Amino acid sequence: MTSGALVRLAAGAAGQVLDLLLPRICVACETPTSTADRGMVCGRCWSRIALLAKPQCQRCGHPLAVGNCRFCDALPPYVRAARSLCWVPEATASGILSALKYHGWSAVGADIGERLARLQFPVDACRERAALVPVPLNAARERERGYNQSLLIAQAVAARWQIPVVHDLLTRQVATETQTRLTPGERSANVKDAFALQPDAHRKVRGQHLVLVDDVLTTGATLNECASVLFEAGARTMSYLTFGRARSGTSA
Numbered sequence: 001m002t003s004g005a006l007v008r009l010a011a012g013a014a015g016q017v018l019d020l021l022l023p024r025i026c027v028a029c030e031t032p033t034s035t036a037d038r039g040m041v042c043g044r045c046w047s048r049i050a051l052l053a054k055p056q057c058q059r060c061g062h063p064l065a066v067g068n069c070r071f072c073d074a075l076p077p078y079v080r081a082a083r084s085l086c087w088v089p090e091a092t093a094s095g096i097l098s099a100l101k102y103h104g105w106s107a108v109g110a111d112i113g114e115r116l117a118r119l120q121f122p123v124d125a126c127r128e129r130a131a132l133v134p135v136p137l138n139a140a141r142e143r144e145r146g147y148n149q150s151l152l153i154a155q156a157v158a159a160r161w162q163i164p165v166v167h168d169l170l171t172r173q174v175a176t177e178t179q180t181r182l183t184p185g186e187r188s189a190n191v192k193d194a195f196a197l198q199p200d201a202h203r204k205v206r207g208q209h210l211v212l213v214d215d216v217l218t219t220g221a222t223l224n225e226c227a228s229v230l231f232e233a234g235a236r237t238m239s240y241l242t243f244g245r246a247r248s249g250t251s252a
């Protein structure tokens with residue numbers, strides 16, 4: 001046995017002993033996790049999130065209803081596809097997001113990204129997507145939180161899709177009010193002009209298909225505003241990838 005293998009064996013054994021001494025607690029539901037659970041969130045919680053049902057609209061990823069897809073109308077014409085894992089707000093998904101955003105459990109970003117990377121996009125979007133772009137936080141909020149949760153999610157997706165994360169394209173200029181209690185019209189006004197291009201961004205985005213990553217898609221106002229700035233800078237196509245999606249707004 002090599003010394004590296006011995007070290008790994010010892011580390012594994014130490015981990016198992018630690019698991020016995022310190023039963024791990026799910027960061028979302030705060031009950032003990034089972035030994036089969038990997039990551040920060042327990043299997044029960046992952047099985048309880050309300051997945052978007054299939055079949056879905058090929059473009060916006062919304063479960064197909066009878067008649068036209070009204071959710072597609074909320075997307076600008078240069079948005080090729082949007083995918084989300086689960087509905088929000090809903091108790092379990094909100095617990096997972098709170099752990100990531102408000103309780104400092106940054107590793108939940110990797111758990112979410114692992115699942116988002118498995119969502120099916122149209123074949124042309126898979127072929128063309130050139131980079132992942134996390135929606136930025138404003139500097140004050142990122143300092144307070146210690147990280148941008150969308151960047152952590154994007155990094156985990158990037159490792160599986162084998163495309164880069166580009167996080168120096170946009171800055172969030174104004175400390176936008178939290179969107180939670182705003183109407184759809186107020187949300188659009190709240191993020192209007194919130195995002196600015198970083199110097200040199202034009203060169204990086206020209207002609208590209210970029211996948212914008214955020215934790216939640218509610219009305220689409222935030223993602224649409226980022227997409228609009230990147231489109232004006234020369235990006236050709238955008239797709240959206242989020243953990244949660246709200247049923248409200250224009251959803252069918």
Ligand SMILES: [Zn+2]
Pocket residue numbers: 026027028029030031041042043044045
């Ligand atoms: Zn749990």
Ligand SMILES: [Zn+2]
Pocket residue numbers: 057058059060061062069070071072
């Ligand atoms: Zn649609």
